[in-house]
Amino acid sequence: MSNMPTPRQQSLRTVLFWAVPAALLFLPLATNAYTQFIVNGMLISVLVTLGFSLVIGNLGQLAFANTAFFGIGAYASAILSAKLGIPWILTVPLAGAFGALGGFLASVAALRGIRSYYLAIITLAFGELMRWAYLHAKPLTGGTDGMPMPRETMFGISLSDDTLKFYIFLAVTVLLVKGTLNLMRSRFGRAVMAVRENEIATASLAIPTARVILATFAWSGLVVGCAGALFARHVGHVFPESFGMLQLIASFAMVLVGGLGSVLGAVLGAVLLTALPEYLRAFPGMEELFFGLIVAAVLVAMPRGLASLLRRLSPVFTERYYREGA
Amino acid sequence: MTLLLETTGLSVRFSGLTALDGVSFRLDEGQVRAVIGPNGAGKSTLFNAISGYVTPTSGSVLLKGEELTKLSPHEIAEKGIRRTFQNGGLFPELTVLENVLTGLHAQTEGSFLDILLGRAKAIESEAAMIAKARDLLKLMSMDHMADARAGDLSGGQQRIVEIVRTVASDPPVLLLDEPAVGLSPVARAQMMEIIQRLAGEKGVGILLIEHAVELVMAAADRILVMAAGARIAEGTPAEIREDRAVLEAYLGHA
């Protein structure tokens, strides 16, 4: 009946959590420049997927403003660095703040009682509106030409160095994943799930549902906004096209393949689907077809995503919404 | 007897339909008050009006003399009126323990930032609440189910977990909307025993909607009888048994 980790498995889980980034610290020693670039992109995808999954998986709201948060973060970072000369690293938390603001705006629709398909349409429109703004606010965003990120050094190393970027991206990703886990394994995470399961009953437990919805959207926006700032530095040049439907569909696939509402799933889905196109390069012209087929096959075989497979293998991977001990 | 909850002339109209028609009653500490009446009598609407889910057209709700009529559901719950739902309000995808913990949300300390940063304040309070939730489950002999998915429990077990979740925060007032519906006769009797124990041992004031008249007669201290939104009788079980209006409007059809 019970598929819950024992205290020993709990410590194992903690060890596993920190072992992954610890092992990754040595990755730049064992990889070439190209792979390093792909891995950097994976870290960004992990954050984008995590923020998306939180809203559609945990909170259960059909909101697709994720790409808007991503673009807001990327443009905030680019504008703050290029126009105001703020060091890029400082634009990361600022981009997170702008992303959170975007999340707040998206939550207003949900709090006004716009739900399900209507919320989906409104939030998609939000994303398209932002893209329109990037195209038309030319003096600020460069329009179709986009915005190059200014040259900059940190610790005397150029920020175009992928190894330096890797360590920064890794630190940001670990902090935000850990923060999200802390949130989910608390009364906040339970309240988020409760809203998804039965919003009316949730209010009867003295849980302020409106505040929970707002905070979830804002945290999602913050995580994805920070990812946007990393992305701006990752590609070095921000274009409006990066924040359209393709990006949204790719993130959606990562959420589903990993497992809706699972932090572990967000990581797995993002890593696998970022790596997959690299392997599909062997089949020129067929990449999209194979990509779609593989995603569909995973979802048919595992409707609850890769995380559900790991859960079946060991209770160590069971995600809980409370925190007993460390 | 200490007065806990009082409604005066509580009315609710839904576009033309008067679902609740000037209902007044009081609920004392440690009292079990049953609300009975045919389907559509307005019993659930009375609960919804008290707990803030529908706005009364007129009348008021007072908890220990404090006016609650304008507050939202979560504020009323925080003031100490907790309720269950006729159709069950458990969160099926959460575990039994997580469900009970949601009932302790307002008692769990630590701000959003404390939780985010994993500060000791939040973690310690979380641990205390988990211990409390486990104790409560043990009291109902449900502790072995703590890690089960709530949706996997039997109907009777789900009803019991919902009660545990509802009383976890030690609320002074409980509103139970048909907590025994769909249960076996044995489970129904168990449920009534739990309800009487909560009132007798903890002094909780309980408002109970229940269809099985014989159970109600045995378990309740006082009974409020409703029909077509209005109160048609009020009294002890013995008085209600003799009431002609009740016999005609309700018991006669039973």
Ligand SMILES: Nc1ncnc2c1ncn2[C@@H]1O[C@H](COP(=O)(O)OP(=O)(O)O)[C@@H](O)[C@H]1O
């Ligand atoms: N939200 C609502 N909107 C419109 N009518 C409602 C609503 N809730 C209840 N009613 C109506 O009010 C009347 C009383 O319903 P209810 O309080 O559920 O009765 P009971 O719980 O005694 O069976 C019924 O006629 C019902 O259809």
Ligand SMILES: [Mg+2]
């Ligand atoms: Mg009813």
